[in-house]
Amino acid sequence: MNLNSLDMAVFCLYGIALVFIAWWVSREKAGHQKNAEDYFLAGKSLPWWAIGASLIAANISAEQIIGMSGSGFAIGMAIASYEWMAAITLIIVGKYFLPIFLAKGIYTMPQFLEDRYDHRVRIIMAVFWLGVYILVNLTSILWLGALAINAITGFDMVYGLVFLAVFSIGYSIYGGMKAVALTDIIQVVLLVFGGFLVSYLALDKIAEGNGAWQGFSILLAEMPEKFDMILDESNPNYVSLPGLSVLLGGMWVMNFSYWGFNQYITQRALAAKSLAEAQKGIAFAAYLKLLMPIIVVVPGIAAAMLAPDLSKPDQAYPEMMKLVPHGLLGITFAALVAAIASSLGSMTNSISTIFTMDIYKQMINPNASDKKTVLIGRSVALLSMIIAVVVAKPLLGNLDQAFQYIQEFTGFFTPGIVVIFLLGFFWKKATASSALAAALGSFILSTLFYFLWPELPFMDRVGLVFILCAALAIAISLLTDGKDQEKAVDLQGIEFKTKTSFNIATVGVIMILIALYVAWW
Template sequence: MNSIMQAISNSGFKPIDMLILVFYLILLVGLGLFLSRNKDGKEKTANDYFLAGNTLTWWAVGASLIAANISAEQFIGMSGTGFADGIAIAAYEVMAAVTLIVIGKFLLPIMLDRKIFTIPQFLRERYNDGVGLAFSILWLFLYVFVNLTSVAWLGALAIEQILGLQGLAVDICGFTVSVRMLIILFLFVIAGIYSIYGGLASVAWTDVMQVTFLVGGGLITAYVALKEMGVSLGTDAFGAFNKMFTDLTTGANLTDTHFHLIIQESHNASAFANVPGIAAVVGGVWLTNLGYWGFNQYIIQKGLAAKSIDEAKKGLIFAGFLKILIPFIVVIPGICAYYILKGSPESFTSMDLHGHVNVSDDAYPWLIRNFTPTGIKGLSFAALAAAIISSLASMFNSTSTLFTMDIYKKYINKTASDKNLVNCGRLVSISALIIALIAVKPLLGGLDQAFQYIQEYSGFIYPGIITVFGLGLLWKRASSLAAVWTAILTIPMGVLFKVVMPDVAFQFRAGYIFIILITFFVIVSIFDKNSVSAEEVSAEDKERMLRWAKILGGAGVIMIIAAAIVTIGGAMTPDANPDSSIFAYLNDIGFQAFFFFGVLVGQCAIWLYSNAKDKVKDTKALPINLKLFSTTRGYTYGSIGICTIVLLLYILLW
């Protein structure tokens, strides 16, 4: 214990910093337990526990979405990739803001209209029990062995680095336990105290407070780090940012990737493999974002708990604007650490720097430790803790929801009372905590850039998820047979392409797999004879669907032809210089991603045309109701605002 206290003292943390952190944790747990109480002595129903009684307002939905999303994966993993590769990794964030518009308009309204508890529940109702059970098990394994473990591991790694506790251990009853594992246990317990007892209401409403710490503390950390850099450079925070930007984009660093949203393969092949140029705008990033934001239980559950469809839609727009802030909170600090250590180290030789960036994911905690003054360290630490704890709390709740509603109630105790369901949910959360605690070290030890690891291996399942869920929601002929076989093929296809094409960026691989799976799904559905007569579509709805089928189909064909021309042109001039040849340049930024985007856009024309014209439908097809897709003027203006900001960012940082 003496060595631990000495390490914390040497890290620069003062009593005031620790007091800020302790105050935050007490406030969080106290608020969570207060919200967990049974009002008027009434027992919680399953709807109260798993969907907060459908009481969430738009600002609670938006704040809780972001709090659940932003975790150590972003603060540590994304900042680490920013250190290694640059700001291009922000494509995941800014394109997620655009994705939220699509989900808010087309996907979430259908799920809310169907009164969905869980995503696998929708699969059972739309296809069959087998598809629902398969995806329930898949998501449970993903949450426990990928999401919970990665968030806790990265969070503990960050706390270790910030406090200078790397490699330390303590003896407990004759057993030597690493400090990192104790930190993981502490994070699990704090997140579990209120989320396991109180359910989604406690998680969502405490997330409103947590997102304030997260965004506010993160922005302050980035600003103060730049300000401290400015002291050594003889300028202020904005002057430090301007000098860093200039130094990393001109002269000897002209081809440096750190301030370019679009990476050229010839400039940095390893960075391109992680964020493959324009593919980060029109490539597999759409699979990741649609799958994550639209069909990931612990994310979309916040939208499903909204008071109304309108509140849910406004919440997603609010979340979109918050999402655009994230690169400034987590990626810029990673680039700052790179600039200090490698980009212009001579400017900072006079500084007394503590610790090292041994792997890229050390960048953010190293920056906090060295460049945030007393008081701000505590606030930065609280922001990081908010990110970690809010995500863990959401995952505990969603894990319990999936098992309780999709397995326990469906297969184990079909007549379970609300009290039984709530108690089962709590027991499942505790079990998930214990399993994740045991599995965390064997699964995640020794990673350099954990964000890329998570994105790549989550990407193994997203092509199939988008195909099965998306067409199930939107196409009346999507069949159970196609869904079952697509689910079966998804992971083997991901493994096969990883083995056969190991050097191809995983976003391209995911795109190729999607093209194969969507084609397979459509063909099987068309030839499946398990169909019934479809209701006649109104003349007005038919005209609208056919018009959009022509627009989207034409756009998809144009994209595919353009990608083919560029690919063939590049193959005919393999030695051309990207700086002087348009074909070489377009191939250098991954223009072939438009093959995927053309298919993604073009397949919409198939189901729109089918919905308008076909006389048959799948036996469990959802009714076609275009009114669900109508939006308010405020939603339209918000969507335009998000798209405008994203466009400006790409123009400025291309």
């Protein structure tokens, strides 16, 4: 696929506009010095539409667009469960988790862990998250983004890595969370437009010019197996999506960890004007998640009909992009880069927030001024990106499936993290020692199951380890103390009642999900 001069002009215009808008929305009034709350939490001023759009822009990157489209090619619509189950997870997070975080007035997830447990839990988890965010998430987004650009344009991998790093830092490092969140509006508009365009053209191609709906009907009729939402054990892809575990098992643990207790995601909601505004943003993001399969999965299923002989499933999305005419191709390419850049900008901002607020301000310079704190945050964002560029190829260059690298590594720790937060929220007897035991037990148990029970599906392993870690944490709490903890969350003082608009949105999400799963069970 070749981008012509018109495509490149469109793409360059997008890049220039994004950097300018990021600078413009981040500017300060004369005489005002940007402080830590401004830089890391956008001055707690984000409106609902910015929160919802930024949540999706941070979430959707190359691994989702290329990887999930590839899974659509190989597996079918069943992979959409990752998106659709995330929608209901967001609603739960908005109603039950977010009120606790906002009531605590925290900047970071480790900060909450100190408020609820003790300083040891905060520092250990801060160091853990920094390692994962830099060496797993940031590195993977960069590498997979460069791979996507290489597949579409032939641009050399090294140049792709450097370009993505410089571009994302260029628009996010100065303004911090405000620049990231408000420019994500542009990113999401591009992402949705580009995704719908690719899906429309692919389906129209199937229908031989008779429209996308006709093409979708043909796809349903000729490839019905691609629309099985719940796979049975005879399906060769059962190990990836093990039947009802998708609805009732380990996926809930993975989703709660990602959407509820992940600094990279939750920081947007922490920056809201108010709890009600944050919940509206969460609901908006939930509806955007319902749309995502149309953008990232349908092109892959269409490719299974139009180009069934692709050597690798991950070639499906780039192959479908070939249907886009020049000019619009530039916009579609910009949408892909937008998804990658927004995820990179969001990740570096979260890394800088955790390091600055949980490590630097706690252990190095507790009395640092706001000016010094913001400077450290910017420096850490830049340094983390440099590290990710340097280690990307050594870590990921020899892997066939880089996305699997993310899932497998984080899956060793996810069950313990969810146990720590859920017990911290809703069980007053949970102790700091039980939290540390859950974190360590998650890694040990996951490792044992990985080597001793390799045929156990990844998702089932996550669910089983979660149950065992919860039992371990409860047992340790009861045996070592057995009484309500002084730092336990006082749920009586937290407002869990939601507004009518949020409740209506919740019913809408549930009804849509029921209809989708009933239709394609």
